[in-house]
Each structure stands twice: as structure tokens, then as C-alpha cells.
Amino acid sequence: MTTELTRETNPASTKEPHQEAGPAVTVVIPTIGRESLAATLAAVGPGPEIVVVDDRPGDGLExxxxxxxxxxxxxxGRGPAAARNVGWRAAATPxxxxxxxxxxxxxxWVRTxxxxxxxxxxxxxxxxxxLEVPLPPGRRPTDAERNTAGLAGADWITADMAYRRTALEAAGGFDERFPGAYREDADLALRVERAGFSLVKGERLTRHPVRDDGFWSSVRFQRGNASDALMRHLHGPGWRAAIGGHGGRLGRHALTTGMGLLALAAAGGRRRRLAAVAGLAWLGLTAEFARVRIAPGPRTPEEIARMAVTSVVIPPVACAHxxxxxxxxxxxRRS
Structure with a gap:
């Protein structure tokens, strides 16, 4: 399958960067087959060339x-970075x-x-x-909804991001070492700027609906900590400031996890006082984390239970990733 794909996309990648055969813009949409793709395609409508890159793993798929x-x-199934590379390299538009x-x-949207x-x-x-993230009316947003709403203020994310083909070629496209839909777009933006290009904000509007990804969605989101390690390796300790980000809670997660492990280790021996102190520290840090997640939300029994449970699980999972x-x-190796 990979060999066939290479044959299909290589001819387009050999065309001159300034070639303007066909429409001026190609829309590239990576997908794992979510039902929401239909609404995305319908909203784009006729006009530009559209390339959907099917990133579902395996053969014999419908x-x-x-x-x-x-x-x-x-x-x-190699991830969104690889899927986008397949898409833009198959395009012939500027x-x-x-x-x-x-x-x-x-x-x-197309006109704008x-x-x-x-x-x-x-x-x-x-x-x-x-980017606009409509939130449910009549109540405070949940923790997951607030995380999605944060995308509205993020810089250079590929929810809706147009790149000049020459800029993509100069930067080498997306770094496929980023396994998921996290940080791969920020990394590309920094490399495009490093190649001598600037990035601007347009006037077109795209909406990103919130969705319920399940009880453990905030825990699964911690996989992004592995991508943060790659960002630091590629762009140095100041990478967060370069993309307009904030510091995050990894340091507190590490302290929380350390206190929990110390309490467990000390409880197995005769150092009961040390175990008690470490246990209280772990409990206090975990309670603080849960509080800052519960306070701005709807505070329903379901949301409180979700925040309480996942606030216990997130610190060690974040550290592990x-x-x-x-x-x-x-x-x-690829993370």
C-alpha cells in the first residue's frame, strides 16, 4: 500500500512550485472516517479542489x-502529520x-x-x-468544552490554516514524528517562519463544534506531553513562548506523582510519619487540581465525578507520556 501511494503522489511533488494549473487553492482534509467529515465537505461546497486523505489503518476498508x-x-494510519503531507504533495496549486x-x-468561506x-x-x-467554538447555551461549559474553546485563541492551528506551497517545500512539510493531532501544526509554523516567511490572520470564519469524547477524554489528551518533549528538543526551552502558549501543569503533576509514590513506598516500611506527610501532600495537590477544574464548570454530579476521578489519574499519566x-x-524512535 505504501508503494502504491508513493507512485500516486510523487508526480505532483515534482511540479514547479509556481505552477498554477487548475484552481489556485487545494483543500486538504485528513480523516479517520468521522461522521463529521460530511458536514465539513458540505460547508466547503463546490469550487476548490478537495483532497481527503483517508488515514484509517488497514486494508479492505469501505x-x-x-x-x-x-x-x-x-x-x-500514520497520523495527521503524514496524512497532510500526502495531501499537499499531491496538490499542484500555489x-x-x-x-x-x-x-x-x-x-x-471559499470567497473569503x-x-x-x-x-x-x-x-x-x-x-x-x-476559529469560533460555539458553546452550549444556558450553562457553564464543561472542562472538555473549555479545552476545545481554547482553540479559538490558538495560533497557526490546522483546523483552518492555508500555506503557500513554496513555504511548505522550504520547511519540508509536517514532521511525521508527531504521532497525533497535537503540536505538529505549531512545529510547522515555527519552521516556516525560520525559513523566512511570515504568517498572518485572515478574515474567513470556521466553526469548531464541541463534542463529547467520553469520560476519559482528558486522560487521553495527556498523550500530548510526549509531543511537548519533541518540541523542546526541536525548538529549545523557549518553544512555548514562540507559539504563544503557557507553561502548563507538568511540574505540579510531577510533584503530585512523586508525593503519591513516596507515600506508597514509605507505607510499606516503618516510616509511617513520612508516609502520612507525603500522603497528605498528594491529597492536597490532587484536591487543588480537581478544584480548579470543577470551579468554572457546570458543577453537575456527573461533571464533579469525572473531574474527581480524572484528577487522580492525570498526573501520573501525564508524567508517563x-x-x-x-x-x-x-x-x-517515534513516540
Whole structure:
């Protein structure tokens, strides 16, 4: 399957960067087959070339239910970074705009996208759309909904991000060592800027609906700590400031985990006082973490229970993923 994919995409990658055959923009959407893809495609509508990159692993899969005008490629389940690389390298247009498969471009999106990209100087390598995250009315958002809402203020995320093809070529595309949909877009933005291009914000509007990913979604999100290790390795200790991010809680998670392990280890011997002190420290840190997650939310019994349980689990899981990422960086393996 990989050999066939290489044959399909290589011819496009050999075309001249300035070639403008066909539409000026290609829309690339990586997907794992979520039902939300249909709404994304319908909102884009006719006009630009659309390439959907099917990143479901395995063979013998049912074809994706997409309109006939949509071109579908396969990337073999290697993650969104690899899927986007397959998509943009198969395009022949001077601009490529990346959309996620769970966003809904707003009315007139294609027209506004064209206006955003028109007459941009050659040193502008990318244009980001405005992202809106509608929250449920009539109540405070849950912890998961607040996390999604944070995307509205994030810089250079590929929920709606257009790149000049020459900028993608200069940066080498997405780094496929990033396994999930986390930090791979920020890494590309830093490398595009390092290649001499600037990035700007456009006027087009895209909506990112919130969705319920289940009780353990906040725990699964901790996988991103492995990608943070790769970002530090690639861009140095100041990478968070470079992408407009904040410090996060990994230090507190490490302290919480350390206190918990110390309490367990001391409780197995005769150091009961040490076990008690460490246990109280762990309890206090865990309670503080749960409090800051519960306080701004709807405070329903279900949300409180979810925050209480996951606040116990998140610190050690976050630390484990960070250690996994550091090992991957040092061994050259994919995390």
C-alpha cells in the first residue's frame, strides 16, 4: 500500500512550485472516517479542489462516503502529520489550505479565503482562518468544552490554516514524528517562519463544534506531553513562548506523582510519619487540581465525578507520556 501511494503522489511533488494549473487553492482534509467529515465537505461546497486523505489503518476498508468531486488518497494510519503531507504533495496549486474533519467552514468561506490570500506578499507563507467554538447555551461549559474553546485563541492551528506551497517545500512539510493531532501544526509554523516567511490572520470564519469524547477524554489528551518533549528538543526551552502558549501543569503533576509514590513506598516500611506527610501532600495537590477544574464548570454530579476521578489519574499519566516522549527523542524512535 505504501508503494502504491508513493507512485500516486510523487508526480505532483515534482511540479514547479509556481505552477498554477487548475484552481489556485487545494483543500486538504485528513480523516479517520468521522461522521463529521460530511458536514465539513458540505460547508466547503463546490469550487476548490478537495483532497481527503483517508488515514484509517488497514486494508479492505469501505470507501469513504464523499462526493464524486472529492479526491481520496490513503496514508495508511500514520497520523495527521503524514496524512497532510500526502495531501499537499499531491496538490499542484500555489496554495494549500488544511482543514480538520470536524470543523464547519462558515458561509462564504471559499470567497473569503480567496480574498484572504489575494495580493499577499511573497514573503507571507501562511494565513490562518478565524476559529469560533460555539458553546452550549444556558450553562457553564464543561472542562472538555473549555479545552476545545481554547482553540479559538490558538495560533497557526490546522483546523483552518492555508500555506503557500513554496513555504511548505522550504520547511519540508509536517514532521511525521508527531504521532497525533497535537503540536505538529505549531512545529510547522515555527519552521516556516525560520525559513523566512511570515504568517498572518485572515478574515474567513470556521466553526469548531464541541463534542463529547467520553469520560476519559482528558486522560487521553495527556498523550500530548510526549509531543511537548519533541518540541523542546526541536525548538529549545523557549518553544512555548514562540507559539504563544503557557507553561502548563507538568511540574505540579510531577510533584503530585512523586508525593503519591513516596507515600506508597514509605507505607510499606516503618516510616509511617513520612508516609502520612507525603500522603497528605498528594491529597492536597490532587484536591487543588480537581478544584480548579470543577470551579468554572457546570458543577453537575456527573461533571464533579469525572473531574474527581480524572484528577487522580492525570498526573501520573501525564508524567508517563512525557517520559515516553523524552525516551523517543533520545533513541530516535517515534513516540
Amino acid at each position: 470507501p469513504l462516503p464523499v462526493p464524486g468531486r472529492v479526491r481520496v488518497l490513503r496514508s495508511g 496554495w494549500v489550505v488544511f482543514l480538520d474533519d470536524d470543523v464547519v467552514p462558515g458561509p462564504g 479565503l480567496t480574498e484572504d490570500l489575494a495580493r499577499l506578499p511573497q514573503d507571507v507563507g501562511g494565513s490562518q482562518g478565524r 512525557r517520559i515516553r516522549g523524552e525516551i523517543a527523542v533520545r533513541t530516535g
